[in-house]
Amino acid sequence: MLTRRHLLGAGAAGLALIGATRWSRSQAQTTAGSFEVRYSDAQWRQRLTAEQYSVLRQEGTEIPFTSPLNNEHRAGIFACGGCALPAFDAATKFDSRTGWPSFWKPLDNAVATTVDTTFGMTRTEVHCRRCGSHLGHVFDDGPPPTGLRYCMNGVALTFTPAAA
Numbered sequence: 001m002l003t004r005r006h007l008l009g010a011g012a013a014g015l016a017l018i019g020a021t022r023w024s025r026s027q028a029q030t031t032a033g034s035f036e037v038r039y040s041d042a043q044w045r046q047r048l049t050a051e052q053y054s055v056l057r058q059e060g061t062e063i064p065f066t067s068p069l070n071n072e073h074r075a076g077i078f079a080c081g082g083c084a085l086p087a088f089d090a091a092t093k094f095d096s097r098t099g100w101p102s103f104w105k106p107l108d109n110a111v112a113t114t115v116d117t118t119f120g121m122t123r124t125e126v127h128c129r130r131c132g133s134h135l136g137h138v139f140d141d142g143p144p145p146t147g148l149r150y151c152m153n154g155v156a157l158t159f160t161p162a163a164a
Contacts, residue, residue: 037083037131048082055153056082056133059116059125064099067154072101075162080110081155082133087111088150088157096142096149101157103150104142111150113138126150 039047044057054060069078078088078101087110088103096102109129116125116137126135135156142149 035132051155052081055156059134062153062155069101069154072159077160078157080128080133081158083131085128085130094143100151101154104146104148
């Protein structure tokens with residue numbers, strides 16, 4: 001007989017498995033030594049705010065509609081919040097109405113992708129190709145000319161306006 005205790009136990013085990021998978025995948029990415037910019041976990045914690053660390057290093061997600069970058073409409077460059085590598089030109093930003101800054105194309109040689117199977121779905125994770133920081137995900141429901149939506153966490157990016 002299936003009881004409430006069985007359901008709670010199965011749910012807890014599932015969450016633990018997701019957490020372990022997420023941690024091991026994150027650790028593998030950030031300690032693989034394949035990135036140009038590398039810091040110890042303690043150094044990352046020192047360099048980043050708690051929210052930045054959660055997103056950039058632990059693959060967290062910021063609360064939608066909370067980033068000031070949603071309302072950034074000036075010409076300029078959005079860069080990785082972990083290592084300052086330029087990642088997106090403001091000319092490729094669009095309002096996806098999802099609550100996160102979205103772009104239809106990254107700058108050349110700025111990002112890399114991996115398959116993300118957490119939370120029972122398959123998505124394409126976007127991370128900085130130089131430091132491995134998690135920036136967000138890319139989906140195939142964006143506008144022309146690429147048809148892609150790079151849905152980025154605002155806390156994972158910095159913005160530098162174009163020189164006047």
